[in-house]
Amino acid sequence: MSARTKPVRVKGTGESLRDFPTFKLVSYLVLLFLYLPLVLVVAYSFNSNRVVTVWKGFTFSWYTNVLANDDIQRALMNSLRVAIVATVVSVIIATGLAIGLLRMHRAGRTFAWGLIGAPLIIPEIVFAIGTLALFVQIRIPLGVNAITLAHIAFCVPFALLPIRARLRGVDSAVYEAAADLGANEWVIFRRITLPLLMPGIVAGALLAFIISLDDFIVSYFLAGPGGTTLPVYIFGMIRNAITPGVNALSSMLLAVSILIVMISYLLTRKKR
Amino acid sequence: MATGPALSIARVSKAFATPEGGEVRALDDVSLDVTDGSFVVLLGPSGCGKTTLLRCIAGLETPDSGEILLRGERIDHVPVWKRRVNTVFQSYALFPHMTVAQNIAFGLQMDKVGKAEIERKVGESLEMVRLSGLGSRKPSQLSGGQQQRVALARALAKDPEVLLLDEPLSALDLKLRRGMQTELKRLQRETSITFVLVTHDQGEAMAMGDQVAVFDSGRIVQVGNPEEVYLRPRTAFVADFIGEANLVAAQRDSSSLTIEGLGAIDAATLANPEAVETGAVTVAIRPENISLAETADGAGVVADVTFVGGDIHVDVELGANRLNVRIPSHGAQPPRVGARVHPTFLPQSLRVLADS
Numbered sequence A: 001m002s003a004r005t006k007p008v009r010v011k012g013t014g015e016s017l018r019d020f021p022t023f024k025l026v027s028y029l030v031l032l033f034l035y036l037p038l039v040l041v042v043a044y045s046f047n048s049n050r051v052v053t054v055w056k057g058f059t060f061s062w063y064t065n066v067l068a069n070d071d072i073q074r075a076l077m078n079s080l081r082v083a084i085v086a087t088v089v090s091v092i093i094a095t096g097l098a099i100g101l102l103r104m105h106r107a108g109r110t111f112a113w114g115l116i117g118a119p120l121i122i123p124e125i126v127f128a129i130g131t132l133a134l135f136v137q138i139r140i141p142l143g144v145n146a147i148t149l150a151h152i153a154f155c156v157p158f159a160l161l162p163i164r165a166r167l168r169g170v171d172s173a174v175y176e177a178a179a180d181l182g183a184n185e186w187v188i189f190r191r192i193t194l195p196l197l198m199p200g201i202v203a204g205a206l207l208a209f210i211i212s213l214d215d216f217i218v219s220y221f222l223a224g225p226g227g228t229t230l231p232v233y234i235f236g237m238i239r240n241a242i243t244p245g246v247n248a249l250s251s252m253l254l255a256v257s258i259l260i261v262m263i264s265y266l267l268t269r270k271k272r
Numbered sequence B: 001m002a003t004g005p006a007l008s009i010a011r012v013s014k015a016f017a018t019p020e021g022g023e024v025r026a027l028d029d030v031s032l033d034v035t036d037g038s039f040v041v042l043l044g045p046s047g048c049g050k051t052t053l054l055r056c057i058a059g060l061e062t063p064d065s066g067e068i069l070l071r072g073e074r075i076d077h078v079p080v081w082k083r084r085v086n087t088v089f090q091s092y093a094l095f096p097h098m099t100v101a102q103n104i105a106f107g108l109q110m111d112k113v114g115k116a117e118i119e120r121k122v123g124e125s126l127e128m129v130r131l132s133g134l135g136s137r138k139p140s141q142l143s144g145g146q147q148q149r150v151a152l153a154r155a156l157a158k159d160p161e162v163l164l165l166d167e168p169l170s171a172l173d174l175k176l177r178r179g180m181q182t183e184l185k186r187l188q189r190e191t192s193i194t195f196v197l198v199t200h201d202q203g204e205a206m207a208m209g210d211q212v213a214v215f216d217s218g219r220i221v222q223v224g225n226p227e228e229v230y231l232r233p234r235t236a237f238v239a240d241f242i243g244e245a246n247l248v249a250a251q252r253d254s255s256s257l258t259i260e261g262l263g264a265i266d267a268a269t270l271a272n273p274e275a276v277e278t279g280a281v282t283v284a285i286r287p288e289n290i291s292l293a294e295t296a297d298g299a300g301v302v303a304d305v306t307f308v309g310g311d312i313h314v315d316v317e318l319g320a321n322r323l324n325v326r327i328p329s330h331g332a333q334p335p336r337v338g339a340r341v342h343p344t345f346l347p348q349s350l351r352v353l354a355d356s
Helices: A023-044 A061-068 A070-103 A106-120 A122-135 A144-169 A174-181 A185-213 A216-220 A231-241 A244-270 B050-058 B100-110 B115-128 B142-154 B174-191 B202-208 B226-231 B238-242
Strands: B007-017 B023-035 B039-043 B064-072 B085-088 B162-166 B193-201 B211-216 B219-224 B248-254 B256-261 B264-266 B278-286 B291-294 B300-308 B311-318 B321-328 B338-344
Touching: A023 A144, A023 A244, A061 A070, A061 A244, A070 A106, A070 A144, A070 A185, A106 A144, A106 A244, A106 B226, A106 B278, A122 A144, A144 A185, A144 A216, A174 A185, A174 B085, A185 A244, A185 B248, A231 A244, A231 B050, A244 B162, B039 B050, B039 B202, B050 B193, B085 B142, B100 B115, B100 B142, B115 B142, B115 B174, B142 B174, B162 B202, B174 B202, B193 B202, B202 B226, B211 B226, B211 B238, B219 B238, B219 B338, B238 B248, B238 B278, B248 B321, B256 B278, B264 B338, B278 B311, B291 B321, B311 B338
Parallel strands: B039 B193, B039 B211, B085 B162, B162 B193
Antiparallel strands: B007 B023, B007 B064, B211 B219, B248 B256, B248 B278, B256 B264, B291 B338, B300 B311, B300 B338, B311 B321
């Protein structure tokens, strides 16, 4: 809202939409609707009352409670393990893809990009059911490894987005110049391509990490015994009741997500 | 310079497939010898194949047929990174994530030059292009002209056998371009490295080249020093592309040349009496070599008069031909539009052109 663009005019009256009577009210309602749930979760995570909706006093005890819980620790480790492996593998695949796509023929590139990008718009539930059916068929045991495999698959297009954007911004004569100055393919990759792509790769990795960390549907379908990730565990908790513990856990997840998005934003902005 | 050509291009052809499924012959049986230590300009309109030839020499394209020899050794199958030629790219292609000094050092590191030697060479190269003190800057912190110099320094630091320059001045504004032309000439003289420069700007070619090779649709139509290609153009394309020329239809027989409305001229007095093609020919005459005399029975009619500062351009209709005449603006009163004039010129300023 800082950059004042041309005001939108209401048809017939010539008035700016900004000055329309209910404009402000609607705007605030939308913001409220978006952020009130998050505010509530964070606020009640400090509520000392066991009954979530009634405020009694301020406490940190739910956080210490949650962090001391063995099941939650195990779920957290599962989530981190999945997210880290999925991030590393999907970023490597996405980097290769981005470079490969660049060298492809135009028609093939559009088609390949469509195929790779499909998970971005396919309903996740369909992907989850399909993956479950496939894994059962080819006898891949459910659990953390199955979740990791699936996460790699759907993290690739997310990781690819910033990498590809970055690659497109590079003048292709730069690679020719490096070859002209005596660099072979491998040296060009290591000293030119990779450093130029790095901001995109870091942004892609953070995006993939977040997407994997807070995935619920796919993880829930593939969890099996012992494969519970943090979001799946939280879902289990609220099936009984929304306890302040759930709020504390969710607040921590939220904090991690915000942190990662901020890092990603700062990294991509600085390098421009 | 008695050692033979530094670079020799022998019957090189290269075709590209068009998106429509056709084929474009970017290079059609091109041969060219480049003298060691000379400044050669490949000149032609866009799409004439000059850049393709440069890329073939650099190794960024592979010719379909023909040979490229560097000091007598074939290089057309040597990969880019092993050729002792370096290129200054049109877009400069500086590495944006490296400093100016790192950009220049890159090529030397590829040659496994020692650290101290690299440092010395980088300093020397920066000094040569007058950028001393800017080594720690990133390319994005430099002006276009400075980036151009870095690209030059980076390529020259490797002491190439031949330096290739792909339209290096096209991204600079006019004033800067003039300065860089002089600068490039100076660098070439000081380093005595063979320069091969591609341009579509004939003024640039004339100002810098020891030799100018004029390209037309994938072929070299004429090679010569600037005076030669300007004063003795071989074909209509060269006459028209380099400077301005009137291309006039004429009849040539064994002893004379006849231009409609001007009568016969003794063939022996022409600029190139040895051209023995007879029948319908095209002759070239530069606008500054024609004078106009206003007479009531003149063969031409003034169609247009344009004042352009030092010169006045007069368009004269002469039968089916149209003559573009340039007369000095400080001279006599220019003719009015519609006046009858008689064009006069020395017969030796007329050249009979070859078909191709």
